[in-house]
Amino acid sequence: MPPRKGARGLADAAHDLRWAQDVRDSVRCAGSLLVLLLLLDWGTGRLSLRRGTLWVTLALVLFLVLCPARVRAGEDWLSVRRLLRERRVRTDLLVSVRCRDGVSQRLVLRDAFGCRVEIDPEVLVRNPPLWFRLEAGARKAAVGGTLLCGATALGRLSRRVDREAAHAVFEVSGLE
Template sequence: MERRGTRAAVRTATGTVRRPERTATDEDWPAACREAVLGGAGLLAALTALDGAAGSLDPLRGGLWAALAVTLFALLLPPRVTAGQGWLSARGPLRRRTVRTDRLVSVRWSEGIAQRLVLRDDTGRRLVLDPRVLLANPALWHLFATGARTAQASGALLCGATALRQLTERAEERTARTLLAGSGRA
């Protein structure tokens, strides 16, 4: 989902106009969050129901089941990915990690069962995320790719041009498939 900042354009003292920054957020995150909540709540309901039916439910065991359900929720909750002009951020349950995409020095992509994209910028900040989040959200992909191209053109990207090219090919392939499916040709 693309969204514009909430501030209107502001004229500064020097007469220049400052517009709000364009940002994009993972459109699928609310559904994934809902699934994580349902998973944790379902586990809590099942464990307390079984324990209650057995007649062994007490406050200590109930607290243990609640802690287990919260742990499952934290494990299932994916990070919320947001991008802006020149940056990409992933906010998890405990912390937020941000890299400057226009100053990337390394892009690594591991394909397999658990796909991971590892990004590192020139300040040493590191961000690990599932590349499918970028590929499934065109607005996120566009902001990420624009920043990565800037880093590549400036010579900052020292490692990962091949991974970036492969990721770009995958994004273009997915976009083409989506357009064909929308036109009724696929």
């Protein structure tokens, strides 16, 4: 299993650099909705304890929906922490990598121990150090023969990360 807190490898873990900003944005959005609803009710004279509680509950639900998962990766492991639970996979023992399309695209990783995580591929695109940790572990899994399916999804994601990194370099250098 991946290292636990305090174990070697956690100190040099890569993490989502925009996570704190995304949490602040979630709080701002939920807070703005709450203030708007309370002001609207107060302005119409319909504000009561019951309606105020309803608006606070609605804003809290919105925050819970918008609150991003905290993604971290170290040598041979990747973790996704939500509000109540943390899930980890061993990237060097990956069995499958699948890309689920839909309203929000998700990358589903499953390891040989049956552990499973879902992450937004955009997190990996925005944070190349996270991607490099995942890719290094997946390469070990492929060489070790445990990665049975997922080479196509990883290849697509690799090309996307490379394209975004090249685009950022061109932007910074003024060549675009």
